[in-house]
Amino acid sequence: ATPFFVGMLLLEVLVSWAKNGDPGLRINDGLASVSAGMLSRLPHLIVRSLELSSYIYIWNNCRLMELPWDCPWTWWLAFLGVDFGYYWLHRLSHEVNFMWAAHQVHHSSEYYNLSTALRQSLTQQFTSWVFYLPMALIVPPSVFAVHVQFNLLYQFWIHTEIISKLGPVELVMNTPSHHRVHHGRNPYCIDKNYGGTLIIWDRIFGTFAPEGERVIYGLTHPINTFELLMIQFHHYVYIVNTFWNTPGMTNKLSVIYKGPGWGPGKPRLGLHEELPEV
Numbered sequence: 567a568t569p570f571f572v573g574m575l576l577l578e579v580l581v582s583w584a585k586n587g588d589p590g591l592r593i594n595d596g597l598a599s600v601s602a603g604m605l606s607r608l609p610h611l612i613v614r615s616l617e618l619s620s621y622i623y624i625w626n627n628c629r630l631m632e633l634p635w636d637c638p639w640t641w642w643l644a645f646l647g648v649d650f651g652y653y654w655l656h657r658l659s660h661e662v663n664f665m666w667a668a669h670q671v672h673h674s675s676e677y678y679n680l681s682t683a684l685r686q687s688l689t690q691q692f693t694s695w696v697f698y699l700p701m702a703l704i705v706p707p708s709v710f711a712v713h714v715q716f717n718l719l720y721q722f723w724i725h726t727e728i729i730s731k732l733g734p735v736e737l738v739m740n741t742p743s744h745h746r747v748h749h750g751r752n753p754y755c756i757d758k759n760y761g762g763t764l765i766i767w768d769r770i771f772g773t774f775a776p777e778g779e780r781v782i783y784g785l786t787h788p789i790n791t792f793e794l795l796m797i798q799f800h801h802y803v804y805i806v807n808t809f810w811n812t813p814g815m816t817n818k819l820s821v822i823y824k825g826p827g828w829g830p831g832k833p834r835l836g837l838h839e840e841l842p843e844v
């Protein structure tokens with residue numbers, strides 16, 4: 567898929583330049599994003615092997631039924647199952663601090679373009695695969711493998727500002743407009759629009775927000791660096807320091823398992839009114 571990604575990046579730059587007189591891409595930020603994407607591939611062979619081996623093991627030994635791989639309903643069920651699993655993986659990656667430490671890499675850019683889609687975490691893949699294992703009880707491994715890749719590829723094109731709203735499509739599908747909200751640090755954007763391919767899960771579970779005022783991108787506490795290792799690991803350092811300085815074992819464990827905005831005496835996800843103004 568690399569030639570496709572590169573071609574789409576160049577096309578976005580040309581379209582943005584023609585439309586807005588600006589390439590929509592900063593060299594330092596774009597290089598940081600592409601470098602993060604390349605770094606995230608390093609453990610991929612081991613983790614993908616673990617993911618597929620675990621899935622196949624459950625399929626071979628624990629499956630509840632054997633859906634035929636050549637039945638259209640099996641493929642539709644796999645499509646919904648992967649996207650449903652991704653919704654909860656993505657949501658918990660924002661609501662559980664140690665998972666956010668990995669996922670925040672993807673949100674650390676203050677720009678929003680196709681290079682941002684490539685800004686991926688080195689460590690998130692060590693937990694993400696677990697969310698799809700329940701599908702192994704009914705969905706054949708070959709069908710699952712296709713849909714988990716499709717879900718990932720679909721999300722590439724929605725990281726752009728050159729596509730505005732898409733009308734009725736936005737009722738069901740995740741779109742650039744919906745995902746811009748997800749990447750925003752405006753108060754109305756926080757913890758919204760977790761969907762991968764579909765936006766229906768956000769509508770069902772109360773995490774949907776339409777695009778309104780101009781979205782300001784990036785982390786609520788910007789890290790102001792393009793240094794690759796800092797982008798990848800700064801929040802882990804923050805967790806360790808906070809864990810060490812927080813009194814009481816219950817509170818220490820809460821630093822790890824509650825939201826990144828949590829503190830003693832606060833709700834599980836922290837208080838939105840304490841977020842910095844944008």
